[in-house]
Amino acid sequence: MYFGKKNSEEPVVIMEDTIVYACEAPNCKGWMRKEFSADNQTCPMCGGHLLEEIRELPKIQTEYNTFR
Numbered sequence: 001m002y003f004g005k006k007n008s009e010e011p012v013v014i015m016e017d018t019i020v021y022a023c024e025a026p027n028c029k030g031w032m033r034k035e036f037s038a039d040n041q042t043c044p045m046c047g048g049h050l051l052e053e054i055r056e057l058p059k060i061q062t063e064y065n066t067f068r
C-alpha cells in the first residue's frame, strides 16, 4: 500500500459511453468500436451480424503509453 505517495504519472482511465457494434451471436464476444468499423459491419470473429449498442469503455488516449 502506498497511501500518501501517489505518483502524478498514474494513468487516469476516463470512461465514456461509446457506440459499439457487438456480435448478435450469444456465444461470440466479437465487437468493435463504431469509430473503428468500416462500412462492412460484420463480426470480426465469426462474420455474423452486428448490433449497435452503447458500452462504457475507457476513453482512447492519443498517447498509448498509458494504455493497459
Ligand SMILES: [Zn+2]
Pocket (backbone or CB within 6 Å): 023, 024, 025, 028, 029, 030, 043, 044, 045, 046, 047, 048
Ligand atoms: Zn461474432
